[in-house]
Amino acid sequence: MSDSNTITAVTRDEQGTSASRRLRHAGNVPAILYGAGKDTVKLTLDHNSLYHSLENEAFHSSILNVEVDGKSEKAILRDVQMHPYKLIVMHVDLQRVSATDKIHMSVPFHFTGGDEAPGVKLESGIISHLITELEINCLPDDLPEYIDVDVSGLNIGDSIHITEVNLPKGVESASMAHGGDDLAVVTCIAVRASKADEAEEAGLEAAAEGEAGEEAADEEAGEE
Structure with a gap:
């Protein structure tokens, strides 16, 4: 286990707001x-060390030492628990895990292949992330830091649902385990042109039509 997933703490006896x-x-x-199945222990953690650890995404979905x-x-x-408007950690709850008991965690999705998706590369669409994390059940040893979602095959209008995500073994x-809806995780959508773009396109079309009309008139005059 890396040092980034290690928390050093000391026990404390005092409690209360003061x-x-x-x-x-x-x-x-x-x-x-x-x-x-063990007693709850009150701890004291170093704020700066903890704060820097919390900035690491994997820290939130890893087994901690x-x-x-x-x-x-x-x-x-x-x-x-964070302060309402200051960058201060107010309180932390840590839950012990047993190697034989499943845990319930929220794990982030990592979306890959967006630039290669036909809907993006060939049709100028965009990848829209509808769900950014997934609630999972697994044993502690099977807990992933994140879940990969490959979107490289998406065309405009295509989606990937929860049941279509390749979950790691044991996860x-x-x-879905409790009969929930098979929600869309990510989709590829067409980009709607802005009014300015539409106006510019209409102007170009009008100009092209005008030029075509002038050329036709010139040809008719030449024939006369």
Whole structure:
């Protein structure tokens, strides 16, 4: 496991609003570690280190190595509370995982091949991402950091639905597992011309027609 997926924490005894405020003023973040049939543990994390980790997309959908007072536990990032308007992490919830129990996570889609799609390359369409992440169920060891969606074969009007996405081995869509709708994940759509473009095109057509008319008149005059 890479260092970017490791959280170093220390246990804390104090709790409550005042205690949390003091932690934040000292450059720390209050957190809890719970689940897997064990007691909930109150933790203190370094704010700057955590903030930089949160900027990494994979951090949100990876099994994390939580080092607490010299002991290591596996967990996932279950909830992050941010300040309403400041770049400050207010609180973090970490959930322990068991190698034998499935977890429910939200994993981002990575769309590839957009520039090669016929609808884009030949028809000047655009790729529209309708869903950017997927709720999945899987064992911790099968958790992907992201899910690839290849859109290189899309023509105008084509879509890729949840059931058409190639999920990694051991991973299932949480919604489809419970009879949910097979929603479109991505589609290729035609770009509607702007009014300015339409006006310019109409002007060019009118000019072309005018030139054609003048040429026809000149030919008739020459014949006379």
